Amino acid sequence: MPKRVDHRERRALIADALMRVAAEQGLEAVSLRHVAAAAEVSPGMVQHYFRTRDEMMVFALAVVRERNEERVRRAVEPLGATPAPRALLRAMLAELLPLDEERRADGRVALAFLAYTAVRPAVAAALHDETAALLAFVAGQIAAGSPLVADGRVDPERSAVGLLAVMEGLGIYVLGGHYPPETALAALDAQLDLIFGADPAR
Amino acid sequence: MPKRVDHRERRALIADALMRVAAEQGLEAVSLRHVAAAAEVSPGMVQHYFRTRDEMMVFALAVVRERNEERVRRAVEPLGATPAPRALLRAMLAELLPLDEERRADGRVALAFLAYTAVRPAVAAALHDETAALLAFVAGQIAAGSPLVADGRVDPERSAVGLLAVMEGLGIYVLGGHYPPETALAALDAQLDLIFGADPAR
DNA sequence: CGTTTTACATTACGACTGCATTGAAAAGAG
DNA sequence: CTCTTTTCAATGCAGTCGTAATGTAAAACG
Structure with missing residues (x-):
């Protein structure tokens, strides 16, 4: 048929x-x-x-990104329409960590693509806009939600770069099996503590 | 001959x-x-x-690690015998960032090996000890040098995990060309500010 | 001296690769 | 019904791969 x-x-x-x-x-x-x-x-x-094989690769890379996007969307959904900045960021970033086997598998593929695009700048260019947008979004959330911004102890843009880098780096270390997921999660929360001020409720 | x-x-x-x-x-x-x-x-x-090819790969991975080790050693050397913790960490981590073309090249190889070892757990195991040692060292420096440790606002172990993750993540983003080296350096300093308290002298 | 060992160079083999080509069958369109 | 288009399957080809085997020349050894 x-x-x-x-x-x-x-x-x-x-x-x-x-x-x-x-x-x-x-x-x-x-x-x-x-x-x-x-x-x-x-x-x-x-x-x-x-x-061609390249065509397949490009498509697969798009799939990886869409999967993550969808994952984040579903993780953020239950937080309602106007979630608190810190809770929102925590939900988003934790979702992007390879905390279970499914995300580990996807993470390994994403990591492979990272190395793949590192030697193929043309393919990598497509990712820049996404990173820039995500960076701007995170910076906005920090600016809106951190009391430490007012007195200059936290710079939203720099902190956003750092926060995303932490997430990426934690993912790499967990994938490499250097420490367990809980350690990464704890480090992520510690990072949010640093940016938003320690949360005594936890 | x-x-x-x-x-x-x-x-x-x-x-x-x-x-x-x-x-x-x-x-x-x-x-x-x-x-x-x-x-x-x-x-x-x-x-x-x-x-065999694998033998060559294993050797090359060792070379990558030794190069980084040597690089860090040379970067730390001019700081003297008992450098200030923050300055020491800053020198070490900045050296591991792909800030010039030589380090970019090495970084691309390191990234490729990261993906390579992610699907070859046996090879990755050799790296765990190194990471654990580095983590312990960084935690020690933070514990010794950050005034924020005393009142519990900074946890040395968690912060060490975060700091190394930041370094790793920044390296990845710079390699991907998502932002320039200066942005990464600024984010690294911001991270050190968060851990050690803002440094008004800069 | 001859003999052995080391350091390569060359060649060969089977397995795999991406890709182009060809073919066939099924389901529209007319 | 015929004709065309789409969907796949199968085969073939030129090239690369890792690795083994073989050959050769030179230094070290006894």
Whole structure:
């Protein structure tokens, strides 16, 4: 039954298999045939939906980003329409940490892409806008929510850079198994304490 | 003139070529032939000193670590025998940031190895001890140097985790070209401000 | 001196790679 | 019905990969 197939669905299916391969064996193991095997389809079909390997990679990178975005959206949702800045940031950033096996798998793929894009500046450029936007958002939340901003002890822009860097770095260390997720979570909270002032309620 | 050759020197020469290849094209481009070409030697010679590709990789990873260690040592040296904790940490961590092209190249390789070890837990285990030691050292410096530790506003262990994570994360973002080195340096100083208390002298 | 050992260079092999090509079958469109 | 388009499957090809095997020349050794 050809003709009536959902292209997006097929591509998502294939990208899913790609993610599994990449999570288990790294991006260098991502080949047409491996992905096809993981998706339990023929190599020909993979080739039908992605004419080149690079095309497949670019798509997969987009999938990684969308997954994270969606994850964050769902994590923030229960906080209501106007959440407290600190709680909002904590929910967002904690969600982006590889705290369970699913996020660990995605994290490994994201890390692989980080290294991948580091030697392919053209691909990396697409990520800059996203980072800039996220940075601005975080800075805004800090400016709005931290009492330490007023007296100049905290600079929103610099702190936002630091906070995102902490999140990224914690993720890397957890993925490398250098310390357990709880340690990362504690460090994230400590960082928020530093930025927002210690929270005696915890 | 065979026989009288320095094995370590040859291996270093080859590892050097490997680093260049990895920095420019990623670890997946690191093959016997590519490395041999970069080192301007025959593939046979590479094979003579590294019987397998994995062996070469393991050696290169060790080189990356030694380079960083040596770099930090040289950066800390001029501070004298008993440097102030904050200045010491600042010198160490700033040195580990990819602030110039040489460190950028090394950073790209390190990042590639991060992704590489993430799917090879056996190789990663060797790094754990190093991280633990570094973490303990940083925590010690914070405990000794931050006035905020006494009243409990700063926890040395958690802050150490956070500080190293910041450094790692900043490195990643700079490598990705998301912001310039100065931004990372500013964020690092801001982080030190948060941990040690703002330094009005700067 | 001859013999052994070391240091490479060269070649070969099988497995894999991305990709182009070809083919067939199924479901519209007319 | 025929014709065309889409969806896949299968095969082939040129190139790269890691690694093993073989060959050769030179220094060290007895």
